[in-house]
Structures are given as C-alpha cells and as structure tokens.
Amino acid sequence: MRVTKAIINLDNLSYNIKQIREKIGPDRKMLMAVKADAYGHGACKVAERGIKEGADYLGIAAVSEGAELREYGIKAPLLLFSLCSIEEISELFKYNITPFVCSIDFLREIENYCMTNKTTKTVHLKIDTGMNRVGCKSDDCFETARYIDKSRYLELGGVCTHFPVSDSPDTVFTEKQIERFKEAVEKIKEDGINPGIVHASNSAAVIQHEDAYFDMVRPGIILYGYSPDRAIEDKISLKPVMSFESEILYIKKIDKGEAVSYGLTWKADEDCWIGTIPAGYADGVNRLLSNKGKILINGELYPIAGRVCMDQFMVNLGPELKCSIYDRAVIFGYDDNSQGADDVADICSTISYEILCNISKRVERVFKG
Numbered sequence: 001m002r003v004t005k006a007i008i009n010l011d012n013l014s015y016n017i018k019q020i021r022e023k024i025g026p027d028r029k030m031l032m033a034v035k036a037d038a039y040g041h042g043a044c045k046v047a048e049r050g051i052k053e054g055a056d057y058l059g060i061a062a063v064s065e066g067a068e069l070r071e072y073g074i075k076a077p078l079l080l081f082s083l084c085s086i087e088e089i090s091e092l093f094k095y096n097i098t099p100f101v102c103s104i105d106f107l108r109e110i111e112n113y114c115m116t117n118k119t120t121k122t123v124h125l126k127i128d129t130g131m132n133r134v135g136c137k138s139d140d141c142f143e144t145a146r147y148i149d150k151s152r153y154l155e156l157g158g159v160c161t162h163f164p165v166s167d168s169p170d171t172v173f174t175e176k177q178i179e180r181f182k183e184a185v186e187k188i189k190e191d192g193i194n195p196g197i198v199h200a201s202n203s204a205a206v207i208q209h210e211d212a213y214f215d216m217v218r219p220g221i222i223l224y225g226y227s228p229d230r231a232i233e234d235k236i237s238l239k240p241v242m243s244f245e246s247e248i249l250y251i252k253k254i255d256k257g258e259a260v261s262y263g264l265t266w267k268a269d270e271d272c273w274i275g276t277i278p279a280g281y282a283d284g285v286n287r288l289l290s291n292k293g294k295i296l297i298n299g300e301l302y303p304i305a306g307r308v309c310m311d312q313f314m315v316n317l318g319p320e321l322k323c324s325i326y327d328r329a330v331i332f333g334y335d336d337n338s339q340g341a342d343d344v345a346d347i348c349s350t351i352s353y354e355i356l357c358n359i360s361k362r363v364e365r366v367f368k369g
C-alpha cells in the first residue's frame, strides 16, 4: 500500500454522533450529511457506522452519490439537497432518493414520470428564509405545498430551510430565519396540510440554535470533528475523524545557502537535513502550504520547505537529525500536537470543509475502529 493515506477513525465518528445526540435528545431524527463522499471520508463506511449509531437519514448532493450508497447496500432514506436534472428523475426512483423541491415546474416533471410508471414520490419542500440559494420564497411556498398536497402522485414528506450564518456568534439573522420558517410551517398546517418532518439545523445550528432543532437536524462538518467556525468551537466536544498522513521516504543533508523545490523559493540558512514525503497537491496537500505548512513527525512539528509539488513535498528536519526514514508524517489529523484540517484551512484562507473534500481519490481511505 502507498504510504500516503487517510486513516478514517470510525470510533471518533461514533464519539461525535454521541455528542450531537446528547444535544438533540433521544427522540429527534438525525440526518447525516454524507455528500461529497462524506466530506472526503468515504460515504459508504461512514453511513454504515452512522446508521449503527442511530442516524436516521442521509443527505447527498448528487444522484450518483445516492446510487453509490444503494449499491453498497445502504437502506436508510436518502435526501437529495441539490437540484438534479430532468434526465436524472428516473434515477430518483431507481435508487429511492427523496428530492428537495422548490418549483412547480420540476414537480410536474416528477408527476409525468409517476403517471407513466404508475408510481408516487415523496418530496421535501425547501423554503428559502434568507439564503437565496434554492428554496421557494415563503409566499410561493404555500402554493407549492398545496400543489404537492393535491397531487395524487406526490407526497409531502417534509418541510425544510437552510441557514447561511448560523455559525456566527451574532445570532440575530438566524433567529429571524427561524421565526420566518416557523410561521411558514404554521401556515401550511393551517391550510390543513401535514408538513411531514420539519428540519432546518446544519452543524452550526446544532451547536447553538436549540430552537431550530424541530423534528430532525442535518449535521455535516461536526460529524467529521470540526466546528463550522472557531468562534463557537468551545460549545461542543469533537474529535477529528480523518488523519491524513504519509512517511518520510528519503532524507539527505544540504548545505547552508542551497535551495529546495520548484522556484527555489526556500533557502537553507544553515546546514540541515531535508526529508522528502510522497504526497502533493494531487493528493490534497494544498499548494498554499508551500513554505507554510507544519508536519507532525515523532511528536514534533517540522516546517514544509519549498513549494509543494504535485506528488511530493519536503520538510526541514533541522541541523540535527532526530527523524529516520519511514517515520510517520501527519499532514493533519487527530494526534496530540498535529495540525487539524482547520489549522491547514487557516493557512490556505479557506475552511476545513474544503481541505477535507480535497483529499483526492488517489489517497486510499483506511478504516479503523
């Protein structure tokens, strides 16, 4: 096996799920967001463990992700967060995927399929309360709810919304959204329509908006051990699930004044040892870590020296060699003292989500626990 790999610690996933369960109580449903291959962790194995730990639903972003889970044998209900094409509608039936819906045009296309194939479809109505991505504005949502309710082919399985700033310590906007959403749900009920499962909370809302738990929560990033924002990370205890690691496969001494890697951007200011690690930006070691990243080897952090290449990078092991060839090198993960995906994200001016999702297909996922 290649030495560059992502260890997926399923016991840490179980730990995080328990923390979420403690917050939401025993009776609410939990949907695990396993889109983007479970944020790079491997959707099938993550889903399997999550369901064992009591998760009820799985959230996906592409029909193909649902197909993969079904082919693996996952039976849990699948909610499709993003919109799909007309072409993909038949696969919603083939793989028993429940779509978020927000337009009557799309509902008509689903009805056409149902009519031809003598079947029905459960859908969840997405209501926009301020993000303006997908979801009908609350005025149109009643018309859409009534349309679903009247159709002999459609069933309203749930009603939901999504929060764009629920990770902010300033909770005012999200509180307004929660109010708007509650009013919309009440009006749907007043119309004599059963809204089904009412849900809204992403990870951030699970952490700090208890009044948005409703019937089900939809956590993603906290399952994988990271807070959506550092400002609220103290409000929940989490363990990173992924350790992205490799080994030193080559060590040599260079002289003061010599440079390392493409562009010769790093120069040794003393005689020192350089270790070469066979992982690069094609694996998901962001090139912005060039001359900035810190790698954990034998409990100590060593700086990346020079530019990260496509398949390799170098570390400065210092003037006195304390490491040996084949030593484990943690790029980010759950070891004491190692960098987290959030630390790496800070260096790269992005978020832990993107760092995790960008661990590429070439990196084998090794499941433990």
Ligand SMILES: *Cc1c(COP(=O)(O)O)cnc(C)c1O
Binding pocket: 033, 035, 081, 162, 201, 202, 203, 204, 218, 219, 220, 221, 222, 228
């Ligand atoms: C991705 C996603 C989530 C989970 O978001 P996190 O911030 O990772 O918790 C929940 N709901 C919807 C609609 C999503 O697209």
